[in-house]
Amino acid sequence: MTVGADIPRIDARPKAVGETKFVGDLIVPGMVYGKLIRSPFAAAKITRIDARAAKALPGVITVMTGDDVLDIDPYYGHAIKDRPLIAIDRVRFAGEPVVAIAAETPEIAADAAELVEIDYEPMEAVLSIDEALAENAPHLHVTELLRKGLFHGLGEFKLDPGNICYHHQFGRGELDAAFAEADIVVEGEYEFPAVYQYAMETHTTIAEWNTTGDAAGDEVTLHSNCQHPFLVRAEIADLFQLPVASVRIVVPWLGGGFGSKSYTKMEPITVALARKAKRPVRIQNSVDESMVTTRRHGMKAWMRTGARKDGTLLVREVRAWLDTGAYADNGPRVVATAADAAPGPYRWTAVDVNAWGVYTNTSPAGSYRAFGASHLGWIGEAQVDEIGRKCGLDGVQMRELNLLEPGEYVRPGGKPLDADLKGDIRKVAQNLDWDAPKPPNTGRGVSVGLLAAGAHPVSTAFVRMEADGKVVLYVSSTDMGQGARTVFSQIVAQELALTMDEVRVMGGDTQVTPYDRSTGASRSTTLAGMAVLRSGAELREQLFDIASQQLGLPPEALEMRDGAIWHEDESLTYPDLIKAHFGMVGGELIGRGEVRPERGSGSYAEGPVFWEVCIGGVELEVDPDTGKITLLKTASVADVGKAINPKQVETQEMGGLLQGIGNAIYEEMLFDPSSGQLTNGSLFDYHIPTMLDLPESHRSTIVENADGPGPYGAKGVGEGALAGAIAAVATALGDLGIDLHALPATPERVWRAQQAARGTQQADTNGTN
Amino acid sequence: MLAPIEIHAPRTVPDASALLRQHGDEAAVYAGGTELLIVMKERLTPVNRLIDIKQIAGLREIAVDEDGTLTIGALATHREISRSPLVQQHSPYFSSLERIIANTRVRAAGTLGGNLCFAEPHSDPATLLSAVHATVRLESSDGSRELQTEEFFRGLLETDRRPDEIMTRIALPKLWETTGVSYQRFKTHERPVATVAAAVSVTGEVIDDARVFVGSVGPKPQRMTAVEDAIRGQQPGPALFQQAALLAGEAAEIDEEGFESADYKRHLVAVYVQKALQDASDNAKDRQL
C-alpha cells in the first residue's frame, strides 16, 4: 500500500544534497541577463528616456522601452487586460518596469542601468483605498474601455468609470427584518494589511525566441517558476500572436509559491526582451522586486452581525474594499472569494455582502495562499465571539450552536457542506485543552471557516508503462514544495500495484505533459490526483484485458498485486503482458485520465470542487508592558477526507499555520504615504516567522471521513490552517478583551488596544462607584 | 549588485591610513564587510576602493592588561569575542551580548571595530560599551589617540573618527566589585526597536553611581543623566526605578521614523530602563554575595 503511508518525498534526497535544479540554476546556451529599471514614482508620465550611454557599454546587448512593444497589443491580464508588459508613456506604481536591459553578465546589466537617464512628470497618485474612492480622485485606468482577459471567469463583464475594478454582491433573506429581530448586534470597521508571500525563491524566468523559419513560424520557450503553466502559455500566445502550440513552458521544481507565482508575472517582459535581444534572456527578481511584483490585497471592511440573546446567529452584513494595486491581476477572483466566505459556515436568516476591488497606485495584488478565507474570516469569527461574550457562551459553545451540518447549503446553488465542522471544532478545542485554567494575561481562541477550493476542475494526466513494467507519469501540476509529485507517484503506484521506485514523474512541460488548469486553491491532490488515478485505472484495465486474453479467463477471475496479474498461483508480470501484447520486447501501454465539470451530485459541476475547512486554535500570552504576543499553544485540524501521505499533510498544516501566524502578528507591507514606494522591501524590515516565533507546543489532528471528491475520498489541504490561524489569533486576543480592528497584531497595536480596554474598564468601575 | 571595485591590502596601519587619505570618499576601511557591502550593493555610496585591514598583524588579539583592563583588537569577530574565556571571565555581560548580536553568520564575519565604526544606531555594543566606560583607540600615520566610546559616537552613522584613522582596539576597564551591568533589548524585526544598557553600583544599601544609555530609538546611544541623577544616593527598589525610568521616556531623543510611533517608543524606553536598572542592581548585589 503506498496510499495512506508516510512515504518519503521523492525529491527529498536531491534537495538534501543540493542537486535539485530551480530555474535560477539553469543555463540555456547563449543566455544573457536582464535587468529592469523600475519607476521611483507611483504615478508619472515618462517624458524622456536616454539610454545611449547604456547601449554603448561593452557587453550590453539591447535596451528595451515601451516603444519597442508597440508592434503588438502589449496589454495583458488574465482577468482584465489592463497591464502593459512594460510601462508605456506612464507609470502607475513605484516599482513598475520602465526600461529592460539585456547584457552578457548580470554585473554589466546592473552597470548599464546606472547609465540610463529618465525624465518623469509626476502625477497625482492615489495610494490608499480612501484616496482612490474619493470624489475627484484621478483614475488609474479608463475602466469602461478595459477588455476582459482570457480567464476572467466572472460572468458579465462591464466596469463603471472610476477606480473600481470589480464589484461582487450577494444576499438572501430580509436584512432589516432580521436585524430588527436581533437582541445583540455587533459592528465595526476593520483593516487587513497587504502582505507578501515570501517564497524563498524569487520570480525567475528564462525566455528564448526562436525564429525557426519553417511553416509553423516562430517558437517561444520559457523556463519559468510558474504555478499555472498552461494559463501563462495562453497569455503569452495571445500577447505575441502565436499559436498556443508554439509556446512551450517548462517548469522545474519551485522554491515555494504560495500564490506569488500563480498566473502570469514576469514572463511577458522576459519574452519581449528576448525577442528584441535575439538571445535567450533570464530575468531574476531580487526580493524587493518580487515584493512589488505581487502581494496579498490589503483591505478595509465594515461588518455587523446580529443574534438572539441565546446566541443564535441571525444576520450578517458586510462591506469590503480590497486594494488590488495598479493592475487587477487576480483581484476580481480574490474579491469574489473573500465575499463568498464572509458569512462563514453558519445558518443565517439573512445576509448581505458587497465587496469591491479597488485600483490604487501601489504594486499589484493577486493570489496568496488561502485567499478568500483570510481577509474576512478573522473579522467574522471575532464578531461571533463578541456575541458569545455578551450572552455567556464561549467560542466552542457558540460554534456548536450555530455551525452548519453536513449536507446543509453553504450558499444557494453551491455545493452543500461536505465536512463535519462541529466534530472538527471539538477536536481543535481538545487539542488546545479548552477547559484547562488559564494563567494571567493568557487568551485562548478557536476559529472555523470555509474556503471555496479547487478552482476550475480541469486536469488531465497520462501514464506510460514501458516494456520493463515501470511507468512514467505525465502530469502538469507544479511541485512548489507541497509534495504533489510524491502524492501522484503514490496514487499511480497504488493503482498499478507498483513500488515507488518503479514510478517516475515528469515535471511540467506544456509540450510534453498534458493540460492542467493550474496549481493552487488546494486542487492538485484532489483534481490532478484524480486524473492520475483515472489514468492508472485505465492502464490497469488494459493490463487486465491482456491478461484475460492470455490466460483465457474473465478479468473478474484475476487479481493485481506486486507488479503482476494473478490467477491463483499463476502470474504474468507486466513485462510478460507487454511482450505478449506486442509480440516483442518493446512497445508501451498508455493510460489516460481526465477530470472536467460533470453533472450530478457530488460532481465538480456545482462549485466549489470542495469546501476546504479552515480550523484554528491558539493560546497566547500578551506582555502587559509592551503588548508583545508570545504563542503558547497552537492547534489545527486537517479535515482532508483521506490523507494520502499523512506526514505531508502534517507539514502542510504546520507550514500553513505558521504563515498564518506571520500574517496575523508580524507581516505588513508599508508604502510611503507620499511617494508610494514600498518602505520595507527587505527582510531587515519585513519579518517572516523564524524558529523563535514557534509556539511552545502544537497539536494537529487529521480527520479522514472520506468525504472529499478526490482520490479515495481525499480533499485538498494547505490553506485551511493558514486562514484558521489568523482568525484564532483574533479570537484569542478577544478572549483577553483585546478587540483588535487592524492586523497585524503588532506589539504597539495590542498595547494600545489593551490601554483602551483598561480605560473602558476604568470608566466602568468609576461609573458603578 | 556591487559596482566595480578595487581591493587594497596594506600590511601596516600607516600604509592603510595613507591609502585612506589618498583616495578620500572613494575609499573605505574594510574588515568583516557585513554592513559596508550591503550599502555598497545598493550603490548608495561613492566607495569603490576597499582598504582591507585584515592583513595588518596584531589587530585581533584579546588580552587583559596589568591594571585589569580588557583589550579587544578591533578585528576580533563577534564570534571570537563571544567564545573568549578572557572576555567571559572579565566582562561576562559583554560575552553574553556578543552571543546574541545579529546572527551566527554575521557573528562569524563581523568585527567589533567595524560594528562601532559603522555607528548604526541599533548597534548593541555601541550602547553597552558606552555605559561601562569603554574606550576606543584610533590610529593613523599621525599617531594614535584614545577616547571614550560615549564621545566616539557623534550622530547617525557619524563618529569622531577622521577618514584616515583606523580603529585598532577597544578597552573595557575592570568594573568596581560593586557594579552590576544589564543590557535589555526589545526586538520585533532584524533591528531592535529599543535597547538599554545600565551599569549600577550599589554599596551597602545605596546606589553610589550609575550610567544609563538608551540605544536604537535615536541617532546614537544616549546617556540618560536625569535617570542617573535620580537614583544616585538612593536605595534600589522597584518604585524608585519605575519613577526614574519615566524620566528616560521623557528625555530620550526619538527618531520619528520606523514602524512604531514616537509615543510607544518612549513608553518602551521607560519599560526597558526600569528592567535594566532592576537587573543591574540585582547583579550588583549578587556580585557582592
Next chain:
Amino acid sequence: MSIETVPATTLPTELRTEITVETTVNGRAVTKQVEARRMLLDFIRDDLGLKGAKRSCDSQVCGACTVLIDGLPVSSCCTLAYEATGKQVTTIEGLSQNGVLDPVQEAFIEESAIQCGFCTPGMILAVKVLLEENPSPTREEIEQNLSSNLCRCTGYWNIIDAVERAAQRLREGDRK
C-alpha cells in the same frame, strides 16, 4: 507640472578591478581570475557551477546562501569571493562523499524536513556547524541558533526534529 530626472551616473575607470582567487572548495584546489566585486555566492554558483547555495534575501538575513569558510558559516551573498583566498570553502555539494550522505542530510530526509528545498542546503550546513559545536543542543538552543535560517514551507517543526535525530545519530556514531 515639474519634470524630475533620474540622472545617469558615470562609472569609474581607473580601478584595478580584477583579482585572483586561490582557494579550496570541497577539498579541491581552485584558482580563478574574477572581478574584485564578485560575491562568493556568484563565484561558487557561476564560476564553479555549484548551484546548491541559493540567493534569496541577498542581505544575510535568510541563510539560503550559507556556505562554510574554514568551517564557519557565512552568508555568501554578502561575502566577497576575495575572502575565500587561502581558505577552505565547503558547500552542500561537499557534504556528502561518494554518494554517502551526511547524517544531517539523512535526518532531514527521514523527518520530512524538506518541502520546496530552497532553504535546505543552507539550513543543513547551519545544522552541521551547530552540531559540531554543540552535540546535544536543547530545543531552545536549536531555535536560537537556527533562527536566522528561514523556511517558509515547513513551519520548522520537522526541521527541529531532524536536528535532534541527527544529533542523536552523530553521538551514537561517536561512541562506536
